[in-house]
Amino acid sequence: MTQNLLGRTVMVVPTYNEASNLAWIVARLRKAQPDVHVLVVDDGSPDGTGKIADELAESDDHVHVLHRTEKAGLGAAYVHGFKVALEQGYDVIGEMDADGSHQPEQLQRLIDALAAGADLVIGSRWVPGGSIVNWPKSREALSRGGNLYVRLLLGIRVKDATAGFRLFRRSTLETIDLDTVRSTGYVFQTDMAYRTLSHGMSVVEVPIDFIERQRGDSKMSKDVATESLKLITRWGLAERRDRLRRRFSGSRHA
Template sequence: MVIPTYNESDNIEWIIGRLRRAQPEVDVMVVDDNSPDGTGKIVEALAQTDPHVQVVHRTEKAGLGAAYRHGFRVALDQGYDVIGEMDADGSHQPEQLQRLIDAIAQGADLVIGSRWIPGGSIVNWPKSREALSRGGNLYVRLLLGIRVKDATAGFRLFRRQTLEAIDIETVTSTGYVFQTDMAYRTLRQGLTVSEVPIEFVERERGDSKMSKDVATESLKLITRWGLAERRAQVQRLLGRRAA
């Protein structure tokens, strides 16, 4: 499991401990963006006594997508066949990871832990944030023409072949829109995306990295992709009529 971090010293040892207890055979890779609060040092200490834990140090804070791409590349180079992602703040519960593992074992190319399918839920969110997330995902479905209910979710498992088909080196999105980008690219490759219900719990410690600017930038990119997809559909339709 790839876990990106920036200033998560209050959470990182706690969440790694939960993940290691819930899934003792799962390896943990923390990708730290040079956290000034010492998050990377904490993981280094854990890695000295646990061979299932490693830390990848980055030199700057360059966005969620950049951290995940880096971690995915390292994991691919190390030979992993299934590579996952989750947050460090406890919003993704390691005790529910087995749901994603079962779905990937049944043949899905990408599995998403979803808040917005039957059985999924959220804890400690105000109604305004729920409305924003649901509305954002509806916007994604309408504009991109995909059926994924929670394309913005960040609790996921990818098959190695999925990341290779996407070619992560060509992915340029760096913020939270990275999650939507990866789901969209998976579907465009003709691969299967499965959603399983999870309970998403709002962080109790530390500061959220989501901001109004990040959300605005995500909407701009999704709009751009959606318009490009609509143009492509029109061109395909005109091409068929001309033939």
């Protein structure tokens, strides 16, 4: 398969109270991509998710587990998982949710785009061919509006900067410098896409079908979305100030 040409691949899967979903989604991923490893990062789930992850790892040498003692945010879990994956020598490092919203059967689309030369591939809901299933109109409007706001404020062309189904080249994460990443919530996804583009690397979006979870509770809320938009606004305004300063400085020395 294509991933053999790219090298060793691992999907980082953060979990918090996903006991009803984890074994199911890992089984689907392992069937769809037998060569791909899975790294579960559990933030001390009280529902037994960590124990399920350990059992999966005991029976499958392609499944690995990191246990964290507290729920410190999605971004923190991903950064921890990414760092461990880099230390373990993986060439391609991906991310996906444990709740079934990201379809493992569509991972090959991301792999093919990375093999074609992208530095970061995003499985996108908002490019032609992408779709959402079982979302209320209010949730769709929030996501579409939030991504439009991101594009306008940060000046990027990514249609789905908030999406969490992704593949990074090892070199991309090394260039970004994970030690400087401080975003912890859902804004982490936008942060990583923006950092990739800011370093002159390429971001490619491929269409996916995003299916709303059927089991367990969503971690997304209006409060989480609002906080993410506040942080993005802060970044965007800071970036525009820096651009004006550089332009003003350049004109003074012209």
